[in-house]
Amino acid sequence: MHLKIHLPEEDRTVLIDSHQIGQPLTEILRSCNLPLNTRCGERQLCKSCVVDVLRKGEWKSEQGCKIRVNESLEIRIPEHAMLAYAPQILSDYRINVPYAYAPQLGKEGLVAAIDIGTTTVALSLVDLSNGAVLRKATDFNRQMHYGDDVLTRINLCLTDPSALETLQKAISQGTLAPMLERALSEAGANIASVKGFVVAGNTTMLHLFAGVNPSSMGMSPFTPSFIETRVSTAGELGLFPEAVSVTMLPGSAAYVGADITSGVLASGLVYDDGPSLLVDVGTNGEIVLKYKDKMYGCATAAGPAFEGSGLMCGIRAGDGAISHITLTNDPFRVFNEVIGPPKTKAIGICGSAYIDFLAEGYRIGFLTTRGRFERSFFDADDVRLQKGEYGLEFVLELGLGKRKILIAETDVSRLLQAKAAIAAGIMTLLNRIGLRSSDVKSLYLAGGFGMHLNVENAIACGLFPGFSPEQVQLVGNTSLAGATLSTIDSSILPELARIGKEIEIVELNLDPDFEDTYIDQLVLGEA
Numbered sequence: 001m002h003l004k005i006h007l008p009e010e011d012r013t014v015l016i017d018s019h020q021i022g023q024p025l026t027e028i029l030r031s032c033n034l035p036l037n038t039r040c041g042e043r044q045l046c047k048s049c050v051v052d053v054l055r056k057g058e059w060k061s062e063q064g065c066k067i068r069v070n071e072s073l074e075i076r077i078p079e080h081a082m083l084a085y086a087p088q089i090l091s092d093y094r095i096n097v098p099y100a101y102a103p104q105l106g107k108e109g110l111v112a113a114i115d116i117g118t119t120t121v122a123l124s125l126v127d128l129s130n131g132a133v134l135r136k137a138t139d140f141n142r143q144m145h146y147g148d149d150v151l152t153r154i155n156l157c158l159t160d161p162s163a164l165e166t167l168q169k170a171i172s173q174g175t176l177a178p179m180l181e182r183a184l185s186e187a188g189a190n191i192a193s194v195k196g197f198v199v200a201g202n203t204t205m206l207h208l209f210a211g212v213n214p215s216s217m218g219m220s221p222f223t224p225s226f227i228e229t230r231v232s233t234a235g236e237l238g239l240f241p242e243a244v245s246v247t248m249l250p251g252s253a254a255y256v257g258a259d260i261t262s263g264v265l266a267s268g269l270v271y272d273d274g275p276s277l278l279v280d281v282g283t284n285g286e287i288v289l290k291y292k293d294k295m296y297g298c299a300t301a302a303g304p305a306f307e308g309s310g311l312m313c314g315i316r317a318g319d320g321a322i323s324h325i326t327l328t329n330d331p332f333r334v335f336n337e338v339i340g341p342p343k344t345k346a347i348g349i350c351g352s353a354y355i356d357f358l359a360e361g362y363r364i365g366f367l368t369t370r371g372r373f374e375r376s377f378f379d380a381d382d383v384r385l386q387k388g389e390y391g392l393e394f395v396l397e398l399g400l401g402k403r404k405i406l407i408a409e410t411d412v413s414r415l416l417q418a419k420a421a422i423a424a425g426i427m428t429l430l431n432r433i434g435l436r437s438s439d440v441k442s443l444y445l446a447g448g449f450g451m452h453l454n455v456e457n458a459i460a461c462g463l464f465p466g467f468s469p470e471q472v473q474l475v476g477n478t479s480l481a482g483a484t485l486s487t488i489d490s491s492i493l494p495e496l497a498r499i500g501k502e503i504e505i506v507e508l509n510l511d512p513d514f515e516d517t518y519i520d521q522l523v524l525g526e527a
Contacts, residue, residue, distance in 0.1 A: 003028065004074040008400070016069060025051070025067040025075070035145060036064045037081050037315075047312070052076040078347070078401060092451070093476035095485065096268030103128050104490040105245075109195035110134070110187075112180055113483035115259065116201035116209055117141060117282060118150055119307055119316065120448065121175050122480045125183045128195065131488040137183040140316075142174035143167050143208065148304045150204040150284060154218040157208075168211045172238035180239070197234060197246040200483040202284060203227060203257035206248050209237065222254040229497060249486060249493070252500040255299030260286045261500045262482020264295070265492070267444040267475045270499055275435055277426065279464070280446040280478075281306060285422045288503060289429040296432065297503040300425035305418035306351035306449055311411045312393070315348030322346050322353045322396065322405065323452060327360040332377070334384075334396055346399035349407065352452045354415050357407055359457035362524040369523045371412040420521035423465045427517050428508060437466030446478045461524055 001016040012034075020028055026036050026049060036049040049064035054074040064081065067073075105111060106128060113124040123137045146167060147153045156163040184191060199209065203224050207214040210230060216223045229250045235242030251257035260280060264270045269278045274290040285302040288295055308314025308321075315321050319340035326335040336353070338344050361367035366377050373392045378385045384395045391409040399405040430436065443464065445453070455469050464472070475481075486492045508514045 001072045003069070005034070006076040020069065022068055022070055025064045025069055028069055030145065049081055051081055078403065093266065093478055093481035094474070095266050095481050096475070097265060097271065099485055099489040100491065101131050101488060102490050103488055105195045110189060110193045111195055111487040112197045113480060113487050114176065114197060114199045115477060115480035115483055116171060116199060116205040118202065118205060118284065119144065121179065122477055123179045123183055124480060124484050125187055126484060126487045133484065134187040135183040137179040139175055139179050142170040145170065148309045150202065151218065153208065154204060154214050157213050158215040158218055164211065164213050167208045169238060171209050177239060191240050194241055194244060196244045197239065198249065198483045198486045199246060200249045200258045200262045200479045202259050203251050203254050206258060210248060211237070217254040224254045227251040227253065227500065229493060249482060250497045250500045252297060252503040253505045255284065256286055256297040256503060256505060259479035260288060260297065261496045263446045263478035264288055264499050265496060266478040266481035266485060267446065269444055272442065275440050276442045276444065277440055278444045278446060279426065281422055281449050282447045285425060287425045287429060289433070291433050291435070295503045296429050296506050298425050298429060298506040298508050300421040300508065302418040302421040305414050306354070308348065308350055310414055312408045313348045313405050315350055317350040317452065320344055320347035320400065321350040322348070323350055324454065325353045325356040325360060325396070327364055327366065329364040336397055346397060346405050349405060351449055352454065355461060355463065356454055356457050358412070358415060358461035358524060362461065367412065367524060369525060371416050371524060373409055416522050419461060419463050420518050423462055423521040424514060424518040425508060427465060428511055428514050429506060431513065432506065440467070440471055443467055443472045444475045445472055446475050448477065450474060451476050462521060465521065465526070
């Protein structure tokens, strides 16, 4: 038995061993280093892993995670269904606080500062002799094979005892070790020069990295096994050199982790007179409000929609992703920006473009307040608007292989839910103090998604309700910033611990007004 595989740039034939007969196609492809984009953890909930299978002389589109290989198959894997496309991951940041040159680990050798995100990972190689960042490396978090969001991975650990070790190896050996090797090679250094690691990330990611079961965070009262500073050795975590220390930075709660305490510090929010907000819109949505001498934090269940999960043509930011959309009226035209070299063909749509679509579509009257397509906007014979399996679909362009890159009304509905979760979280914290959006001095927007947003469109669609562009300051990957600062200045670590303890966590599910606020925000424009 064999698999004949047609890839975007080559054809390949893979022999099927006897023990592989009956296995899922996804598992067989993963074993030969051709992992599919199994964003939902192979729960058959998304279409990211759809491939074309030759059945009785006809090509049929099927979900890769549903296919069991019991016979020789011929398949085509479109680029959007492959995990290994070039990611666009943010490793830049803005530090708004002063810091000293007083490294904890001495003034010789290198330290790796790391931000472990649910989707992406960033690493900075810091020279202890002068505090300079020598090289950076970024990559997808290889835990993506097993689920798109933290709850999926938590539930996997809850139901499968072996999953914890699998997820721990996916981040340490599958992601971080190759990143470190690449950064060292580019810096002309060797592994022996590494004196330690400093790691930030959300609380679930740090649990999985540490090999600590996160299951207790999957159910009320959402109790983490640790949120304080945790020190291990590289050997215990599957990294090299084995004897050096690995310091995991302190967080505040199960869903307000070390990535957020780092952001509160690096952005300067903690020392801001306020009222000010830190908003990190990623796979999860975390918000911290500083008002006078108090800080309030919450996490919103926005889900990974802004990274394209669950959407018809949604993908993460990377080469071939449509990153921005402009719509014009009279005449109606669509202008798309695609990440990558000139003339790169589109393979999908990433989050920043979806935000543009919501704002631009509403502005010109194509989208109603409730996110429905206004059919009267189009001529009866306009081929861009079509009837799909789940309702109306709008075709942006023909992408790679003349595949239709489209946005469906069901996509808009999911985006409005994600948008409403972030907006309602912001409004709940402001309402708690009796503040309005216009009272906020600064909204520090953290994370890679925030850095690539059209801020005016984010405000126009209601992601940041009632704000103005002048209030928004882009601060980038403040999680990596906090980890980097901790390698340079030994006073940073106790300050992060203090911040974590001082953030008062607001449980949105217990707030009596949150549900009404969320429903109010399920619209485009002003709620």
